[in-house]
Amino acid sequence: MYAQMVTSEATQDDPDKLAAFQARIDAGDKIEPKDWMPEGYRKTLIRQIGQHAHSEIVGQLPEGNWITRAPTLERKAILLAKVQDEAGHGLYLYGAAETLGVSRDELTEMLLDGRMKYSSIFNYPTLTWADMGAVGWLVDGAAIMNQVPLQRTSYGPYSRAMIRICKEESFHQRQGYHIMMKMAQGTPAQKKMAQDALNRFWYPSLMMFGPSDTDSVHSAQSMKWKIKMNTNDELRQKFVDQTVPQAQYLGLSVPDETLRWNDEKGGYDFAEPDWSEFYDVIKGNGPCNTERLAARNKAWDDGAWVREGLMAHAEKKRAARMAAE
Amino acid sequence: MTDRAALFEYLLRLGDSTLILGHRVSEWCGHAPALEEDIALANTALDLIGQTQMWLGLAGEVEGAGRSADDLAMLRDVWEFRNLLLVEQPNGDYGKTILRQCLFDAFHFELLTELTHARDDRIAGIAAKALKEVTYHLDRSSETVIGLGDGTEESNARLQAALDLLWPYVGEMFAADAVDAAMHKSGIAPDLAVLRSRFDTRIDAILTEATLTKPDSAYAQSGGKTGFRHSEHLGHMLTQMQWLQRAYPGATW
Numbered sequence: 381m382y383a384q385m386v387t388s389e390a391t392q393d394d395p396d397k398l399a400a401f402q403a404r405i406d407a408g409d410k411i412e413p414k415d416w417m418p419e420g421y422r423k424t425l426i427r428q429i430g431q432h433a434h435s436e437i438v439g440q441l442p443e444g445n446w447i448t449r450a451p452t453l454e455r456k457a458i459l460l461a462k463v464q465d466e467a468g469h470g471l472y473l474y475g476a477a478e479t480l481g482v483s484r485d486e487l488t489e490m491l492l493d494g495r496m497k498y499s500s501i502f503n504y505p506t507l508t509w510a511d512m513g514a515v516g517w518l519v520d521g522a523a524i525m526n527q528v529p530l531q532r533t534s535y536g537p538y539s540r541a542m543i544r545i546c547k548e549e550s551f552h553q554r555q556g557y558h559i560m561m562k563m564a565q566g567t568p569a570q571k572k573m574a575q576d577a578l579n580r581f582w583y584p585s586l587m588m589f590g591p592s593d594t595d596s597v598h599s600a601q602s603m604k605w606k607i608k609m610n611t612n613d614e615l616r617q618k619f620v621d622q623t624v625p626q627a628q629y630l631g632l633s634v635p636d637e638t639l640r641w642n643d644e645k646g647g648y649d650f651a652e653p654d655w656s657e658f659y660d661v662i663k664g665n666g667p668c669n670t671e672r673l674a675a676r677n678k679a680w681d682d683g684a685w686v687r688e689g690l691m692a693h694a695e696k697k698r699a700a701r702m703a704a705e
Numbered sequence: 706m707t708d709r710a711a712l713f714e715y716l717l718r719l720g721d722s723t724l725i726l727g728h729r730v731s732e733w734c735g736h737a738p739a740l741e742e743d744i745a746l747a748n749t750a751l752d753l754i755g756q757t758q759m760w761l762g763l764a765g766e767v768e769g770a771g772r773s774a775d776d777l778a779m780l781r782d783v784w785e786f787r788n789l790l791l792v793e794q795p796n797g798d799y800g801k802t803i804l805r806q807c808l809f810d811a812f813h814f815e816l817l818t819e820l821t822h823a824r825d826d827r828i829a830g831i832a833a834k835a836l837k838e839v840t841y842h843l844d845r846s847s848e849t850v851i852g853l854g855d856g857t858e859e860s861n862a863r864l865q866a867a868l869d870l871l872w873p874y875v876g877e878m879f880a881a882d883a884v885d886a887a888m889h890k891s892g893i894a895p896d897l898a899v900l901r902s903r904f905d906t907r908i909d910a911i912l913t914e915a916t917l918t919k920p921d922s923a924y925a926q927s928g929g930k931t932g933f934r935h936s937e938h939l940g941h942m943l944t945q946m947q948w949l950q951r952a953y954p955g956a957t958w
Contacts, residue, residue: 440735440743447731451949451958452775453724453761456731457754463734464747471740484740509949509958559958567956675736683738686799686853689860693852 382435382499382523384590386428388598391420405606410536413479421605425535426480428607433473434491434498436466438672442506443515451509458555459512465548472544476537492677500658503666504584510563510577516556518585518623524549525619526589529609557626564630578627579635583653589616591655621647711887713768714787715894718930720760721788724778725939726809727753728946729796738799745845749806752838759831779950783940790929791874793939800853800863805871807846811907812878814843815900824892847911854915865917876925879904
């Protein structure tokens with residue numbers, strides 16, 4: 381899940397219009413950019429889609445950290461393709477957000493000055509090659525849990541972006557698991573590396589779904605609007621149930637001594653992550669928050685002359701065309 | 706030099722240049738000036754690494770010593786690399802990166818066009834596949850060089866500085882030696898002098914449109930494609946690129 385703790389906006393629109401809008405959503409209609417929508421719906425979506433887009437962009441960094449050290453040409457190519465997909469996802473999502481009346485540059489500036497967030501997971505470092513496996517397997521796995529239902533979200537452009545994204549994400553997860561498999565079946569050092577990566581990424585992955593929101597008013601509103609399709613706890617449970625057998629297949633241990641299969645609920649009982657750590661990361665105190673934001677700010681600032689140069693050239697060409705006509 | 710030895714050397718030149726440039730371009734990942742550039746750079750790097758797999762794969766086959774493309778990429782030292790000096794130059798600012806790309810693409814495009822007629826089906830096949838990708842690389846890098854050269858005062862100055870810095874690495878691409886001569890003689894490689902004139906025509910047109918001035922020095926650095934003397938930059942790149950294979954010998958990934 382690349383959007384965490386998205387606060388839904390209160391809305392003060394005409395009750396009749398609101399009721400008609402809700403009826404459309406309940407009937408499974410897709411809301412399109414030119415349709416009437418409550419201000420709160422629009423603002424919540426901007427925040428959620430924007431946060432998701434930012435996560436794709438910042439998410440290039442922990443993986444980019446290993447592209448230059450990928451162990452084989454094939455692994456390097458696969459990782460490049462994956463990171464390229466992520467930049468592409470950012471592009472679709474910014475495009476979807478733009479249909480709600482906010483520009484990509486405005487969203488980018490809000491990311492860079494800290495007004496908007498990105499997923500907490502990308503504030504953790506990638507230390508070994510096994511982390512490329514863990515990121516694909518766990519982080520993309522958790523993202524898919526959230527994104528598959530979002531293909532049915534009520535906002536048309538967001539739903540269509542999700543459909544494209546989901547196709548690529550499942551490939552990402554498979555390649556991550558494949559890296560883990562190679563390492564788990566590899567030398568003792570590789571196996572140790574794989575276990576170490578799982579140890580470090582397990583709880584941060586569970587945090588991706590956000591804290592329990594069963595009683596959250598904001599989540600209830602978002603679910604009513606079909607911007608959010610499941611509660612955080614439902615998705616987290618689903619993720620754990622799917623992932624534990626995969627870890628067992630790899631011969632790796634999930635770093636949770638309380639983990640038990642619960643016959644009654646038909647799922648695993650598991651330990652909650654340390655939510656105080658989560659709030660610290662969200663506040664900017666995670667292991668890599670400073671570096672990640674600094675890297676994005678540097679890319680943006682260093683790139684200013686490039687963007688300005690290309691714009692100036694386009695403007696000259698446009699003026700020349702106008703003069704010729 | 707036997708024909709096989711010359712062919713092996715020649716394939717290393719092709720594969721090492723795409724490998725080293727692909728690696729350099731991939732260093733940009735997540736740090737480009739705009740999202741579209743990030744995507745395009747990753748795409749270019751990906752194409753170049755794919756071409757590397759084909760060229761070095763064939764090189765290993767021709768050598769017949771059981772070395773795979775990965776062995777060649779990950780387990781040779783600086784003096785065994787045969788890439789052009791141009792492609793190992795550090796990225797610098799985006800102007801330097803895109804100008805380096807444009808100079809290489811203009812050469813690469815002409816070379817691959819000729820290699821599609823090579824009297825060796827394997828080489829002609831790889832060249833045909835790579836040419837499709839490189840046609841796009843050249844379109845994009847030349848358009849960007851033109852855009853930035855003819856952009857603002859600052860973007861023009863940065864591109865001119867990059868051109869002045871990189872121009873001495875152009876000559877090596879066209880300097881024929883015994884390997885090139887042997888490959889030309891056996892109907893594989895083109896005459897580099899012919900390539901140079903096509904390259905000049907194209908680059909002159911790009912630079913004119915970009916309002917950039919071609920340096921009048923004809924001085925050319927050399928030593929990359931022969932492996933005689935690489936720059937200091939290559940070794941640092943290899944320490945990063947080859948780290949895992951060197952640190953965990955024999956592991957499969």
